[in-house]
Amino acid sequence: MFVALEILGLVAFAASGALAAVRARLDIFGVTVLGITTALGGGIIRDVLLGIQPPTTLRTWPYLAACAATALLVFAFHPQLARLRRAVLLADAVGLGMFATAGTAIALDAGVPAYTACLIGMTTGIGGGALRDVLLREIPLVLRKDIYALAALAGAVLVAAGDALRLPQAPVTLGAAAFVVALRVVALWRRWNAPVPRGTG
Secondary structure, eight states: OHHHHHHHHHHHHHHHHHHHHHHTTOOHHHHHHHHHHHHHHHHHHHHHHHTOSSOHHHHOHHHHHHHHHHHHHHHHHHHHHGGGHHHHHHHHHHHHHHHHHHHHHHHHHTTOOHHHHHHHHHHHHHHHHHHHHHHTTSOOGGGTTBSSHHHHHHHHHHHHHHHHTTOOHHHHHHHHHHHHHHHHHHHHHHTOBOOOOTTOO
16 A cells, blocks of 8 residues: 555656646656656655665666656646646645655654654655756745645654654554645645735735
């Protein structure tokens, strides 16, 4: 189940990165690079911070192949995929939940303090999207008012709390991932946003 959900998250992130590249009118190479970067960036940042060399996703070729194939499909069929915005957003929420919580669990297993594990978990979830926006010369979405990084951090905190209480890791991680997905979906549905300074919109 973990592997299936992780692949789903990778595909969703790759699709979102590739769609952003298409909107920016990049060529086929740029679309593929941006799709792969969006999907794998968070995991690579996590492994670099934890000293895992080479990063896990670069040692597991099916991950890279799935991301590249997704980006190429988006390049070829982007008019049709653009109509599936809700499905892509839902898959993106699943990816966020899985990567944020699994990243936290991996960091805890590596022996880092709980607060460090939470930050690494959040970064795992949001890192690829932030790199995507930087490459497109945009302010990263996670630094704006959208409920995205906060959802990832909430899931990471739940995993860390479960570890502190010595609860079974797999059910806690799945439950925390489900919470992140639910929070992200409800935030999109209700158009919740994090507070911004008054007078700035």
